[in-house]
Amino acid sequence: MIKVGIVEDNVKIRNLIQRYLDMQDGISCGVAVDSVEEMLDYLKEKELPDILLMDIQLPGMSGIEGIGIIKQDYPEIDIIMLTVYHDSHKIFDSLKAGASGYLLKHTSLPEIKDAVEDLAKGGAPMSPQIARKVIQYFNTNQVKKKPESDLTAREQDIVNGLVDGLSYKMIADRYDISIDTVRAHIRNIYKKLHVNSKAEVIAKSLRGEI
Amino acid sequence: MIKVGIVEDNVKIRNLIQRYLDMQDGISCGVAVDSVEEMLDYLKEKELPDILLMDIQLPGMSGIEGIGIIKQDYPEIDIIMLTVYHDSHKIFDSLKAGASGYLLKHTSLPEIKDAVEDLAKGGAPMSPQIARKVIQYFNTNQVKKKPESDLTAREQDIVNGLVDGLSYKMIADRYDISIDTVRAHIRNIYKKLHVNSKAEVIAKSLRGEI
DNA sequence: GTCAAAACCGCATGAATATGTGATTTGCTC
DNA sequence: GAGCAAATCACATATTCATGCGGTTTTGAC
Numbered sequence: 110m111i112k113v114g115i116v117e118d119n120v121k122i123r124n125l126i127q128r129y130l131d132m133q134d135g136i137s138c139g140v141a142v143d144s145v146e147e148m149l150d151y152l153k154e155k156e157l158p159d160i161l162l163m164d165i166q167l168p169g170m171s172g173i174e175g176i177g178i179i180k181q182d183y184p185e186i187d188i189i190m191l192t193v194y195h196d197s198h199k200i201f202d203s204l205k206a207g208a209s210g211y212l213l214k215h216t217s218l219p220e221i222k223d224a225v226e227d228l229a230k231g232g233a234p235m236s237p238q239i240a241r242k243v244i245q246y247f248n249t250n251q252v253k254k255k256p257e258s259d260l261t262a263r264e265q266d267i268v269n270g271l272v273d274g275l276s277y278k279m280i281a282d283r284y285d286i287s288i289d290t291v292r293a294h295i296r297n298i299y300k301k302l303h304v305n306s307k308a309e310v311i312a313k314s315l316r317g318e319i
Numbered sequence: 320m321i322k323v324g325i326v327e328d329n330v331k332i333r334n335l336i337q338r339y340l341d342m343q344d345g346i347s348c349g350v351a352v353d354s355v356e357e358m359l360d361y362l363k364e365k366e367l368p369d370i371l372l373m374d375i376q377l378p379g380m381s382g383i384e385g386i387g388i389i390k391q392d393y394p395e396i397d398i399i400m401l402t403v404y405h406d407s408h409k410i411f412d413s414l415k416a417g418a419s420g421y422l423l424k425h426t427s428l429p430e431i432k433d434a435v436e437d438l439a440k441g442g443a444p445m446s447p448q449i450a451r452k453v454i455q456y457f458n459t460n461q462v463k464k465k466p467e468s469d470l471t472a473r474e475q476d477i478v479n480g481l482v483d484g485l486s487y488k489m490i491a492d493r494y495d496i497s498i499d500t501v502r503a504h505i506r507n508i509y510k511k512l513h514v515n516s517k518a519e520v521i522a523k524s525l526r527g528e529i
Numbered sequence: 530g531t532c533a534a535a536a537c538c539g540c541a542t543g544a545a546t547a548t549g550t551g552a553t554t555t556g557c558t559c
Numbered sequence: 560g561a562g563c564a565a566a567t568c569a570c571a572t573a574t575t576c577a578t579g580c581g582g583t584t585t586t587g588a589c
Contacts, residue, residue: 198479204457232447233454240443243453247414261535274519276575290537296578297535305577306545307518309484315525471565486545500567506548507565515547516575 111229114158115141116148116175117191118167122214126162129218136225144168145175149182157183160225163208165192165199173199176206187228191216197242204243210234259301267294271307272314321439324368325351326358326385327401328377332424336372339428346435354378355385359392367393370435373418375402375409383412390417397438401426407452414453420444469511477504481517482524 113130115138117123123141130138140158142148146169148161161179165172176188189210190203200211210228212221213236224234235243260268270280277295281288299305302313323340325348327333333351340348350368352358356379358371371389375382386398399420400413410421420438422431423446434444445453470478480490487505491498509515512523 201457204454207458209451209454209458227447230447231451233450235445235450235454237437237440237442240445240450241419241441244414244419244443244445247411248417248419263536271518272522274514274516274522276516278575286536287538289539292577293537295576299577304484306484306486307576308481308521311518311521312482312484312525315522473566488545496566497568499569502547503567505546509547517546 111136111160111225112156112158113138113225114148114151114161116143116145116161116163116167116172117141118143118164126218126221130222130225133222136222145170145172145178148175149178152179152183157186159185159187160228161186161188162191162221162225163188165190165194165203173202173206176203176208180207189224189228189234191221195236195238195242197246200239200242201246211239212236213238260298264294264298264301267291268298268310268314272311321346321370321435322366322368323348323435324358324361324371326353326355326371326373326377326382327351328353328374336428336431340432340435343432346432355380355382355388358385359388362389362393367396369395369397370438371396371398372401372431372435373398375400375404375413383409383416386413386416386418399434399438399444401431405446405448405452407456410449410452411456421449422446423448470508474504474508474511477501477508478520478524482521 113136115123115127117126120143123143127138127141130136140148140151140155142151144167145163163172163175167175170178172190172192176190179186179188187209188207189212190208191212191214192199193214194200195213203211210224210233212224212234216224216236227234266284267280270283275283277288277291281291284291295307298310302310304310304313323346325333325337327336330353333353337348337351340346350358350361350365352361354377355373373382373385377385380388382400382402386400389396389398397419398417399422400418401422401424402409403424404410405423413421420434420443422434422444426434426446437444476494477490480493485493487498487501491501494501505517508520512520514520514523
């Protein structure tokens, strides 16, 4: 018997999921609350569930913060996020915090049931769009081992200066050239990198894209 | 009609999958070869498939090397790995090389068909065990850093804006606040981080020091 | 020895940023 | 309900940046 708990502030959705899961063979859903705080109270008193379904947008503590707190005290509980958010930040923050699955809210009840069973069997339920973003994380963030910028050595010097947080004047002093020369180099760097601010150069550089 | 190609050196498996997929509605599987080299020859001459199913262990070039070569010349082709290997290195190397899905070989024919359709719809098919390993990558590899910045949630928002290369005005628009408020937050951020330029904030953030 | 690329320099101007000095509202704590 | 942090907004000013234009000198390749 898989014991499931729900943290979801929309009463209708919460009751719907709880009733549906509870009537399935092999699943019991004995606790459904509307905030992380309530769930923490419950966990202190009662039997621990195996799996939690959790929203992100909640009254009080957010679901993402909740993951961290709950996993710290009860690392054996697996958490599936069930939310409308499909932006990368929320997804990766959730996974980093310790979530074991991530479903979007349009997921049907049978699919939620499948996800619970999947997780219990050692899988990691994800909505297809979510899986795609996770995969893309590897595709994009790590494939580029050699970004191969066409920056000259001097231009790279200037970039390093920017990354060190220096102003044009400080860079000029560091390399003993005039500030107008720094400007000239920066201009060329912007052209080559297709950007138009210090900020973007620094970001690119620190992301390893130069 | 989804056009699928197969690279698999086991003739029995290859023929089985090809025949099965080809008889499905909406899928055609016109090419099935036993090495990356042959597939490259085919791609030069004929119509490009939308999706490739590819083994890792192959005569000649390995499937993982193959991903890189194929994606370089034909980035629009999505590749699903279909292999017996479930070790993290092979999985992550494949994903980094540009694979869009990863299935284990015990996957049934209908599941392979589902995977093809899933991918065509923007998903990212993965066997449950694979999904679990991918998720664990985030859980373990990245949780460890807690730089402990005392930035408030709003201040962190602003920092994210800066890292995205936005100007004050753009940040103000993103969060629907006035540019003077952005300035105020930036001031406080600078105080807390002991810096005095956008550049330094971005650098600190991307170095994980926030 | 010519040619192109790289590095260097200068001036000018509008835009963006850094920083100061205010203020109001809200929610939480004691 | 006093005190305080957080978030919001305003106005002002000096500095820095982004970008336009124009150059010269050095250096390596052909």
